[in-house]
Amino acid sequence: MECVKWEETGLLYSAKELDLHSAREYESHLAICSSCSAELAAYTSDKNQFFRVELLADAPSHATDAEILRVASQPIGSTKIGFSIFSPFFRRASVALMLLVVGFGGSGYFVYMAKTTAASKAALAAKTIKATPVVAAALPASVALVDTTKDSIVKSKPELTNVPHVGNMNAEGVITVKETKE
Amino acid sequence: MEEQDNDKELLDRWLHGDQTGYSALYEKYKTRVFGFLMRMTADRDRAEDIMQDTFVAALRNVDQFDRNRSFLSWVFGIAHKRTIDYFRHVKVENDHEADALGSIGSKIDAPDNELSNKRLRILINEAVDTLDPLQREVFLMRELGDVPFKDIAVIMKCPINTALGRMRLALRNIRKELEQRGVYGVR
Numbered sequence: 001m002e003c004v005k006w007e008e009t010g011l012l013y014s015a016k017e018l019d020l021h022s023a024r025e026y027e028s029h030l031a032i033c034s035s036c037s038a039e040l041a042a043y044t045s046d047k048n049q050f051f052r053v054e055l056l057a058d059a060p061s062h063a064t065d066a067e068i069l070r071v072a073s074q075p076i077g078s079t080k081i082g083f084s085i086f087s088p089f090f091r092r093a094s095v096a097l098m099l100l101v102v103g104f105g106g107s108g109y110f111v112y113m114a115k116t117t118a119a120s121k122a123a124l125a126a127k128t129i130k131a132t133p134v135v136a137a138a139l140p141a142s143v144a145l146v147d148t149t150k151d152s153i154v155k156s157k158p159e160l161t162n163v164p165h166v167g168n169m170n171a172e173g174v175i176t177v178k179e180t181k182e
Numbered sequence: 183m184e185e186q187d188n189d190k191e192l193l194d195r196w197l198h199g200d201q202t203g204y205s206a207l208y209e210k211y212k213t214r215v216f217g218f219l220m221r222m223t224a225d226r227d228r229a230e231d232i233m234q235d236t237f238v239a240a241l242r243n244v245d246q247f248d249r250n251r252s253f254l255s256w257v258f259g260i261a262h263k264r265t266i267d268y269f270r271h272v273k274v275e276n277d278h279e280a281d282a283l284g285s286i287g288s289k290i291d292a293p294d295n296e297l298s299n300k301r302l303r304i305l306i307n308e309a310v311d312t313l314d315p316l317q318r319e320v321f322l323m324r325e326l327g328d329v330p331f332k333d334i335a336v337i338m339k340c341p342i343n344t345a346l347g348r349m350r351l352a353l354r355n356i357r358k359e360l361e362q363r364g365v366y367g368v369r
Binding site: 006007008011012015017042043046047049050051053054055056057058059060061063064065067068069071072073075 | 208214241306
């Protein structure tokens with residue numbers, strides 16, 4: 001049966017991470033614990049036979065070597081900005097930036113459109129309630145018709161003389177119709 | 183300790199404008215870091231990408247390097263973060279794992295008394311591939327990077343006892359895999 005001290009202390013001992021006092025203590029334990037000494041012997045053997053750097057390591061491609069050494073060969077300050085546009089970092093940053101722009105732009109457009117539509121509907125509703133119909137036939141040609149579905153702009157001042165029915169616009173842009181006697 | 187001092191000297195040379203300093207550090211450790219990335223991602227192209235990211239990030243953030251730690255531990259820490267990003271963004275196919283599991287016992291018909299390095303390399307890496315990713319990571323950081331357990335715990339944001347437990351399980355599982363392949367005990 002495996003001794004708990006192997007996991008707690010034995011691995012640290014084998015990695016030379018114990019302080020001197022703890023290492024001495026564990027060595028005393030090793031002398032009396034067959035499980036720990038067997039584990040340590042097996043680990044040391046595995047390390048020598050299987051866990052060798054040349055068996056576990058791998059070489060990157062020459063292109064990767066060249067790219068990293070190219071960046072390293074630049075002056076220190078410039079490595080923060082002087083990187084290849086083909087580098088993975090730049091590629092990912094570009095994609096992220098594009099997604100951000102599209103995301104924010106798109107959502108901003110929809111928010112703007114929603115607000116604009118709501119505001120124009122509200123304005124239209126208010127004007128429809130306030131505006132009084134103008135009798136177009138009663139106005140002379142020089143008087144521009146007021147489109148109540150848009151802003152109430154009177155393009156020219158109406159002539160009031162000799163007109164049986166005229167519309168007067170007050171300060172609020174509401175046109176009232178008065179009947180005049182000839 | 184002597185190794186750490188030597189690395190710091192190379193880093194200082196680079197910081198003082200001698201470009202061979204970083205090249206020497208890179209040449210010294212590139213196969214270890216790349217081996218780690220290959221085992222973790224099981225994808226050469228992705229490993230090459232993360233390799234570039236890792237060493238370029240080390241260059242750009244050299245001011246954050248804690249000189250009480252080893253350079254290799256620090257680089258393994260960066261490689262770990264980049265690998266986590268990879269696992270977050272890429273859905274890893276299970277095919278590779280299935281292939282590795284399916285290949286158990288099929289690579290070697292009869293154990294040789296003297297296994298060539300090439301065959302040993304295939305065997306040990308197949309055994310490492312079958313590990314749980316967390317166990318694999320601790321094992322590779324320890325065996326390839328010589329990263330101390332206390333640093334592994336910091337890098338993986340876990341208690342040191344968790345890191346030790348993962349290592350113990352990794353060793354046990356590798357031994358079991360090698361036994362199944364009929365090579366364990368061949369000396």
